Amino acid sequence: MSKSLIKETQEFVFNLLKDKLPNTFLYHNYTHTERVLKSTREIIENSKLKDDEIRVLELTALLHDVGYIKGYDNHEEESVKIATDYLKEKKVDDEIIEAVKGCIMATKFDSEPKNELHKIIRDADASHFGKKYFKETSEFLRKELELQGRNKFTPTEWRNENIEVLTKQHSFYTDYALKNWQPRKEKNLAKLMGKKKKRKKKLNVEKMKAKYKTQYKNESPERGVQTFYRVALRNHIKLSDIADTKANILLSVNAIIISVVLANLISKLDNNPYLTWPTVIFTLFCVISMILSIIATRPNVTSGQFTKEDVKNQKVNLSFFGNFHKMELEDFEWAIKELVQDKDYIYKALTKDLYFLGIVLERKYRLLRITYTVFMIGIIVSLISFALAIKNNPGVDIDDVIPDSTSISTVADDYIAYADFKS
Incomplete structure (x- = not known):
């Protein structure tokens, strides 16, 4: 049961x-x-x-x-x-x-x-x-x-x-x-x-981890600050490269123009004395343009030395080679160690680098502007002087002055267009 x-x-x-x-x-x-x-x-x-x-x-x-x-x-x-x-x-x-x-x-x-x-x-x-x-x-x-x-x-x-x-x-x-x-x-x-x-x-x-991450985040530069320095420095360096390229192109153009002048006009001056001053004017402007291009691209190297007092007082910019290229390795390593330990010092160094890059760029672009202006005025004045010289001497064929219809202005215009393309 x-x-x-x-x-x-x-x-x-x-x-x-x-x-x-x-x-x-x-x-x-x-x-x-x-x-x-x-x-x-x-x-x-x-x-x-x-x-x-x-x-x-x-x-x-x-x-x-x-x-x-x-x-x-x-x-x-x-x-x-x-x-x-x-x-x-x-x-x-x-x-x-x-x-x-x-x-x-x-x-x-x-x-x-x-x-x-x-x-x-x-x-x-x-x-x-x-x-x-x-x-x-x-x-x-x-x-x-x-x-x-x-x-x-x-x-x-x-x-x-x-x-x-x-x-x-x-x-x-x-x-x-x-x-x-x-x-x-x-x-x-x-x-x-x-x-x-x-x-x-x-x-x-x-x-x-979260505590240290927060602490590190608070102590490290914010993303916006990092982006600002990165973009600003990159743009300055790129603008410096563009300025050097423009100056080099203008230097090459003037060198070629002078070669054409020497090859085609100098030999004609004995039979065509009235072309002497136009040729001198044209050559002079080309030489001045070349000199200004050289000055614009000429590097400027500083002393390359600093003292420990400069580092302690945060007066030296260790991000630029011109300030330390003559220093001993041990002194440079010590200076870098001092730099990375101080966040404000890093900001100050980056700010100085950005500022002095701007100063250099201002000088380069100012000289480039003057150089292009001189080159442009020289072309205009030279063409006017050649036109007046030929006008005042009727019966002269331009082909006798510049064989094969080679035009200095055409050569100059072609190289100016090339310069604009490269820049």
Whole structure:
């Protein structure tokens, strides 16, 4: 009778939970019921109990959580009602029914067991604390609470909650559980505390990194400042290169023009003396343009030395080679070390470099403007002087003066166009 009742109760609980228990119950389901029944029988096998007591415990293990089909709140009381109706229908003795009801109410986590049967069912219900599958079942319970809208725990919060339960709220009561499940419970607790310690250490490391990162960010130049110096210095250097290119092109143009003049006009002056002054004027302007181009591109090297007092007083710009090219390596390394230790000194050095680059650029472009103006005026004046000279000497063919219709102005215009293209 006892075995058939247990088997029938198993089928009853299985069908009841299958049909009426919501799918959101990931922990308190039939799997949990079977786990509690297995743990109950494990304790029974190692205890000296009467048949009726065994029957009470097995029935309680099967029926203690059927009340969840009505919801979370007061599920023990609902389990008692369902168990009472079912057992009465099966014509179970009133004494056994009362004992089952008492054992179901004893599964309340905040209650104290009153007898040995209560202790056994309490240990069986919480046996997962002392099992290898504790982590998995605990995670199912966390997710169930979230799906039921009871509480939502982060993994860290849930770990702390489990540590709180295992250390302060739960304890095994039976001798069997204390001997066989308590050691595993302590291992599970140790793992939780170890993870908590690692997490705390990781958070401290991350906090320290964030602190130093913030400190470094505050002490380092802002991105906008870095971009300003980078773009400004790059633009100045590019403008300096353009100025040198323009001066070199103009220098080459004038050199070629002078070569043409010497090759084609000088030999004609004996027979055409009236071209002497136009030729002199033209050549003079070309020579002046060449001299101005040379002056614009001529490098200016400074002394290349500094003193330790200059470094300490932040008067020397170590980013320009002209200030240190004659210094010893040891002195230069010392100066650089002093520079990088002071953020304000670095800013000051970059600012000085930018300023003096601007001074050099102003000089180059001013001389270039004068050079191009002189070259332009020279071309105009020379053409006018040649025109006047030829006009005042009628009957002279221009082809006799400049063979093969070679025009100095055409050559000059071609090279000016080339200069504009290169710049």
